[in-house]
Amino acid sequence: MKDFLNNSIRRYHLKLGKYEFSPVVQLSTSISLDYFEAVKNSDTSSPLILTFPSKHNAALWLSSLLLINKFFYDCVSKSDNRIKKLGLKAGDKIDIFSSTAIFKGINPNDELVISFSDGASAYIDIQNAQFVNSARKNMVNKFAHFVKKKRSFLRQRKAITQILNLHLNPNLDALESKIILISGRGKVGSFRRTLKDTELYDESLADTVLLDKNLIISPDLSYFDGIQDKSVSTNESFFTSAMTSILNSIQSDDSDLRKDIEYLLTIAETELRTRVFVEALTKLINDLSEEDDLLVFGNKLKGLFSHYPGIEENILESVDAVIINEIQQLNEYPETIGTILTNKIPVIIISDRVITEFKEFDLYKNLFNSETYRECFRFNWDKIKLDLLNLQRDNRERFIDFHLNNLCVNSINQEVKIIEFESGEFDSIYQIFESKDLLGQLNDFELLQKAYYQILRPILYVVKNSSQRIDTTEIIESLNAFEKIFKESSAGLNEAIKERIFEGLSGFKKYVLTGKEPKPHKEVDDSYFFQNILINDHKCTIPEERDESLVRHYNDIDESEESITFFGYPYRDYYFKFLARSCFNFIIPKLKLYLNECESSVTKNFLISKFKAGYFVESLPNTVEGLESYLITSQEEVDDLIADIFSSDKEIIQGNDEEMIEFDNFEKLLNDIRYSEFKTSNSNGESDGAYILKCDVLHFNDGGYLFMPHKRRILLLRESQTHEMKSEYALVDNISIGDIAVDLNVSRRSISDYLEDSGAIRNDLDKLDVWRNVLISEFEKYQDIHRLMDSLSQANDDFDIGGSPEIYNVARWLHDDSLLSPNEENLRMILSIHYNQEDIPQLVDEIVRSRRIIIKAKNKLNRTVKERLSKLMTDSYSELENEFTVAINGINVAGRKAEIVGIEKRNDLSVEYHSTMKFIYD
Numbered sequence: 001m002k003d004f005l006n007n008s009i010r011r012y013h014l015k016l017g018k019y020e021f022s023p024v025v026q027l028s029t030s031i032s033l034d035y036f037e038a039v040k041n042s043d044t045s046s047p048l049i050l051t052f053p054s055k056h057n058a059a060l061w062l063s064s065l066l067l068i069n070k071f072f073y074d075c076v077s078k079s080d081n082r083i084k085k086l087g088l089k090a091g092d093k094i095d096i097f098s099s100t101a102i103f104k105g106i107n108p109n110d111e112l113v114i115s116f117s118d119g120a121s122a123y124i125d126i127q128n129a130q131f132v133n134s135a136r137k138n139m140v141n142k143f144a145h146f147v148k149k150k151r152s153f154l155r156q157r158k159a160i161t162q163i164l165n166l167h168l169n170p171n172l173d174a175l176e177s178k179i180i181l182i183s184g185r186g187k188v189g190s191f192r193r194t195l196k197d198t199e200l201y202d203e204s205l206a207d208t209v210l211l212d213k214n215l216i217i218s219p220d221l222s223y224f225d226g227i228q229d230k231s232v233s234t235n236e237s238f239f240t241s242a243m244t245s246i247l248n249s250i251q252s253d254d255s256d257l258r259k260d261i262e263y264l265l266t267i268a269e270t271e272l273r274t275r276v277f278v279e280a281l282t283k284l285i286n287d288l289s290e291e292d293d294l295l296v297f298g299n300k301l302k303g304l305f306s307h308y309p310g311i312e313e314n315i316l317e318s319v320d321a322v323i324i325n326e327i328q329q330l331n332e333y334p335e336t337i338g339t340i341l342t343n344k345i346p347v348i349i350i351s352d353r354v355i356t357e358f359k360e361f362d363l364y365k366n367l368f369n370s371e372t373y374r375e376c377f378r379f380n381w382d383k384i385k386l387d388l389l390n391l392q393r394d395n396r397e398r399f400i401d402f403h404l405n406n407l408c409v410n411s412i413n414q415e416v417k418i419i420e421f422e423s424g425e426f427d428s429i430y431q432i433f434e435s436k437d438l439l440g441q442l443n444d445f446e447l448l449q450k451a452y453y454q455i456l457r458p459i460l461y462v463v464k465n466s467s468q469r470i471d472t473t474e475i476i477e478s479l480n481a482f483e484k485i486f487k488e489s490s491a492g493l494n495e496a497i498k499e500r501i502f503e504g505l506s507g508f509k510k511y512v513l514t515g516k517e518p519k520p521h522k523e524v525d526d527s528y529f530f531q532n533i534l535i536n537d538h539k540c541t542i543p544e545e546r547d548e549s550l551v552r553h554y555n556d557i558d559e560s561e562e563s564i565t566f567f568g569y570p571y572r573d574y575y576f577k578f579l580a581r582s583c584f585n586f587i588i589p590k591l592k593l594y595l596n597e598c599e600s601s602v603t604k605n606f607l608i609s610k611f612k613a614g615y616f617v618e619s620l621p622n623t624v625e626g627l628e629s630y631l632i633t634s635q636e637e638v639d640d641l642i643a644d645i646f647s648s649d650k651e652i653i654q655g656n657d658e659e660m661i662e663f664d665n666f667e668k669l670l671n672d673i674r675y676s677e678f679k680t681s682n683s684n685g686e687s688d689g690a691y692i693l694k695c696d697v698l699h700f701n702d703g704g705y706l707f708m709p710h711k712r713r714i715l716l717l718r719e720s721q722t723h724e725m726k727s728e729y730a731l732v733d734n735i736s737i738g739d740i741a742v743d744l745n746v747s748r749r750s751i752s753d754y755l756e757d758s759g760a761i762r763n764d765l766d767k768l769d770v771w772r773n774v775l776i777s778e779f780e781k782y783q784d785i786h787r788l789m790d791s792l793s794q795a796n797d798d799f800d801i802g803g804s805p806e807i808y809n810v811a812r813w814l815h816d817d818s819l820l821s822p823n824e825e826n827l828r829m830i831l832s833i834h835y836n837q838e839d840i841p842q843l844v845d846e847i848v849r850s851r852r853i854i855i856k857a858k859n860k861l862n863r864t865v866k867e868r869l870s871k872l873m874t875d876s877y878s879e880l881e882n883e884f885t886v887a888i889n890g891i892n893v894a895g896r897k898a899e900i901v902g903i904e905k906r907n908d909l910s911v912e913y914h915s916t917m918k919f920i921y922d
Helices: 001-009 021-040 060-078 079-086 126-131 142-153 157-161 188-197 236-248 255-270 274-291 290-306 334-341 362-369 383-387 401-412 425-433 436-441 446-465 472-489 495-513 579-587 598-611 635-643 657-677 683-690 750-752 761-782 785-798 807-815 822-830 839-877
Strands: 046-053 093-096 097-104 112-117 122-126 132-134 178-182 214-219 319-324 347-352 377-380 415-420 529-535 536-544 563-567 590-595 646-649 694-700 705-709 713-717 725-730 740-745 883-888 892-904 909-914
Touching: 001 021, 021 046, 021 060, 021 319, 021 401, 046 060, 060 157, 060 178, 060 188, 060 214, 060 319, 060 347, 079 126, 079 132, 093 883, 097 142, 112 126, 112 590, 112 883, 122 126, 126 132, 126 425, 157 657, 236 290, 255 274, 255 839, 274 290, 274 725, 383 401, 415 598, 425 446, 425 495, 425 598, 436 495, 436 657, 446 472, 446 495, 446 529, 446 536, 446 657, 446 892, 472 529, 529 563, 563 579, 579 598, 579 883, 590 598, 598 635, 598 657, 657 694, 713 839, 725 839, 761 785, 761 807, 761 822, 761 839, 785 807, 785 822, 807 822, 839 883
Parallel strands: 046 347, 046 377, 178 214, 178 319, 319 347, 415 590, 415 646, 563 590
Antiparallel strands: 093 097, 093 132, 097 112, 112 122, 529 536, 694 705, 694 892, 694 909, 713 725, 713 740, 740 892, 883 892
16 A cells, blocks of 8 residues: 555645645545546546545545646646637737737747737747736736736745646646535535635635635535536527516515516526526525415426526536535436546545445445446445554644544544343343334324333433432332323223233332342443433433543543443434444544443444445456555455454344344334424324424434424525525425524514514504404313314304314414414404404405515515525634524524434324424423
8 A cells, every 4th residue: 555655646746735635635636546547548437436434524635636636737738728728819918927918929939929018029938828818908018017027926936836846836717627526515615614724835725726716616416407408409588588578577566586586687698508597596486485475476487497498508618527525416416427427527426434324224235236336436445454554643733634534543443342231130121111012002192102201211221221229219209100191091002012011110110129230330431421311300320420520421422532431322322323423423443332131232233234334345447556456355355344343242143134124113213202292193183273283304413303394394504506505495305414404583573673664564463463363362262172163163154254164274273373364265254253244354455465564574574584694604604603693674583503414204293383393402
């Protein structure tokens, strides 16, 4: 490996002048440049996958180094083509060394001949043609000005000049090479900040690699949308004409909306087939879709968009490579990747071994078995290859990529040891309750599920993992509380399951009262992972209570530590991912788990399967010479690599896939019980009048979650192609991992205060309360939603209104605060309970009018908040707290944000309305 590295250093620029990269990034760059040759000079159309232990900014560093090497080619080899490329002819004005001159031609001595306003001429070496640009000014300078500017230009050495060891500063406009970095959703801002914060020779790396001009960062491969559509038959004039007709028919007094429409009409003339136009049209469609009275125009534009003639920008021109930081893009955009490779543009995918979900265990296996990627080139940075490089830890003293380097060092030293406790009396008690068979039976018993999750499971975990006696009184009190709920709420439960629960409770009480300890005492030190478990509002710490000032891993993982020890399988690991983060994200070198017999085997097998899922048999193109003997050539070698990571104090029988699937399903079931405080059944909701909605679930990076009703939209912040944070409301089908969910508290008072100068806004808000006050008054009279339904049905029949007094509608009218008013038939029906029939038509007209005014007011405020928030996130992405306040025209709108890390689509999860569309934390 060292020989290959030394040879690579001689062939390529693998440093940024005096600033160094780790050997891992240097070698990865060399492999990539050798792969470039295979794509350029052969018929290969395969991407290259480079897998790191952790890909911490690896894609960014690789892109920067690749671009620097391409800049060298631009500077040295392309100068003589500059004049031809610019299409210059005698008499044209040019810029050279920040001076404007007249191009006269190239003389027989291969010199550029230029003249100035004072009649003087100059003869320039052909190599300096790289500094020629088309003139930006009309006024031609004098010769003395040219001499002064040339001297100044040559004296100031830019960072790229020193990195490439050039005699002259290059003409940045002549640097044509381009790298497209697909960062993955949610990573654009982070990559851009890293480039701007990294300084070389008093210049940010962002300026050195010419960010946004030569290094273009996009969240996903939609950047290339339209490159397959070179022969689009759609008539451009038809699309433009139809769009113009729709836009001109939109009547709105919203000045911001009018500006957006005028902007779209303007760029349609010159930029119709560009990404800028597509982004502007998409934004307008989203804004129109948020307003009831304009929704029809949003739908018309959405339908017309299917006839869009496609993007015609030559976005592949001068692209030297596409670097993809998210392997899932291979499956999302196979045709796009195929087209890029067909154009002889290398595609490199940066991946890592953070594969934690069971559904992803076969990611590489399925990928390389597919027809599309069967011949894909691939290379693992495994611990054997890394060890051969003699890597050393670095504290920003030597390497720009010191964090990535140190994670690779951790990977070399990584050991996972499982110590199994002998089977004890409590194991059998524990397994009575912690089984999918038993818990699966509780799906239709919400009170029992809640009691299990909130009362029984915490004490089960504490007793199982305690190495000291727990307060007997508190344990017995909790068991009695659970038993009471069980007796009151288990009618209809399978008798065998009921008998099993009673048996478990009896054994549990007896075990606790005898005062036995389930585990032998272990000397606990700072490397242990400490967890707080609440029992009757009393905090129990597992392992035993310690001085918190000495504890590093306290309900979280400290990524800077060398070791961590888990005392029992972590509580609620399924959604906090303590083990996965320790093994794969932070790569803690020494990991130790003390586990009961009932959990040790499946835990080891599950972790081994996760490790194996990140490795694959390797293949490199013939242009990469010198690494053949280091490649993994069989699955047996992968098994040996993984075996070198794991050890155990006793032989653990290898489990099968079915056992691990069962374990994963059980963990999912435990996660589902997490919702027990909120979820309910439709039948119960209908019987008591609660407003129940079927929901999906969004999971956040900080452990929180949100119940999202079907067909409901949520405000998202997304990075656009122009590197700004754009806000939009989206359905669950249009949400992606990495998007940022936002919860804004735009209250009725905020709407009123924001539009106070309109005068009548408060009266309109009060008018919308009229119909709901009627409902609430009638409901409070009986305290029974069914009596309220009877009143509505009576009014509906007496006056032949045609309303819909079903319980689902009545529950929504009572409880949905976001509903401004029902439709006109239902509005008349509700008002008929209290008002005379002759007064109702005018009341309905007034309420409908007020509803329109408030919708416009709320939409205007929402758009203002969205735009302000987008700008705030663009300007200060990392500094914006999870809880924030946006100040707009004298009012404060409170909000929360969180990154989406999981999307759980459900058809079986019903939640009461007031628990939806808000961030929930345990």
